[in-house]
Amino acid sequence: MAYRKFDSEVAVRPDDIDMNNHVHTSRYLDYVLYARFDQMNRCYGMSMEKFTENGWGWFVKSCQIEFKRQLLMGEMVVVRTWLDSFEGSDALVRFQILRKTTMKIAAEGSIVNTMISTASGRAIPIPASVIAQYTQFREQESP
Amino acid sequence: MAYRKFDSEVAVRPDDIDMNNHVHTSRYLDYVLYARFDQMNRCYGMSMEKFTENGWGWFVKSCQIEFKRQLLMGEMVVVRTWLDSFEGSDALVRFQILRKTTMKIAAEGSIVNTMISTASGRAIPIPASVIAQYTQFREQESP
Amino acid sequence: MAYRKFDSEVAVRPDDIDMNNHVHTSRYLDYVLYARFDQMNRCYGMSMEKFTENGWGWFVKSCQIEFKRQLLMGEMVVVRTWLDSFEGSDALVRFQILRKTTMKIAAEGSIVNTMISTASGRAIPIPASVIAQYTQFREQESP
């Protein structure tokens, strides 16, 4: 059993390109953060607003990225993300960044998101209702 | 007679949002620069590569923007741009930034692009062949 | 009589550089917005917090920039800004962006800031107390 993978598309913008003529290192992370935001509502049926209304927020606790291929101006990028596991306040999310034309991996890595109370600013256990919502997206892993 | 207007769509990314919880002032300009790049090849049939091969480059000489409405996280933005006129080395481009859901104007303004020789870094007259290519997109202005 | 000019320094960062190997067009505006923030408290004695406490906010209504010279990686940039005039809800601010090594102008332009009520989100007349605070910085213009 594994969580379903979802894809978001991002068009490379001129302000993403750096002196090496490809997408700047930190923008890969921005593409992932965009994909997670996009997928919250569209794929998981839990918008950022629902979290905010409940006094919950997600913060990035850590991230790690391996860079494999350059991304160039004019490219369309596919950002694939999926939940790996939950532990206490933390949700481990994995991602791949793919060049759409070849679907080859340009980067891959993971992010740990921590749930906080927006009132206290402190970590709180991820509520059972949130985990239940995500659990709908567990399925038999493709072999 | 006026030059045809073309639209590009941009999804607001989390890294575009600032402390006021809407798209940061300078990102409006980034959306316009993206739209112009997108439209060069897709709409005008003249890719950046064609310019580069000929030793030509476009630089932004000036810009002016009026901000009318905020753009929020989760919005899809339409960037409409069109050529206004040519003079010597300069092309005057006008733009509107629209909220896709309402098609109301979030910002509008203009950019002057100057053609330079990439060898010398200096302004050169826009070649007649370039103007001819753009002139195909002149049409009766809608009343 | 004219308002005093103040300078802020900004170091060019790698994420400011674009495919043309110089500071990206929109980053010039970011340097100006940084300088205004820096100078609010340090030079004018009115921090952003003081405005926020009073329920006042500043929004950018319009801007215009002329680009004169490139800014390169490794450069230190001087952003000089000064008040030009007030009218109703609007403050007209002028700026120059200078290369520190030569103090030659890389860009210049202006921004119109509009004062809004953070409660209503609508423009309000700039309070007399705010104008009085700024008026301390009016002085004989150097010939």
Add this chain to the structure above:
Amino acid sequence: MAYRKFDSEVAVRPDDIDMNNHVHTSRYLDYVLYARFDQMNRCYGMSMEKFTENGWGWFVKSCQIEFKRQLLMGEMVVVRTWLDSFEGSDALVRFQILRKTTMKIAAEGSIVNTMISTASGRAIPIPASVIAQYTQFREQESP
């Protein structure tokens, strides 16, 4: 024995702040990349230009960051970086991002830089002369 640690200072800019009212996740990485660039010439006596002249370039192969504390608008940030070790084409660099007022750690992590030939775009062993230059900065570790 360990490599000497060097510090660079970065002022938080308004365009670094996101909807959570603190420095956006990916900007921490931009601060580190700025610090490394700043320290290349100023601290290690090896400018980017020297590398470029020799046909060498550095690319980021991977990075990992742990986020500990928020960074706010108006803050001055200290980015401390140091070499950890070399292996083949790779240099492992460690960093800490500190709030200048308290010198408490806001984030820490590491980056692996890979040396490439700018002609081929492929990884090459880090030249002995480069390692020798860095080795001057090895010293007795403070207890």
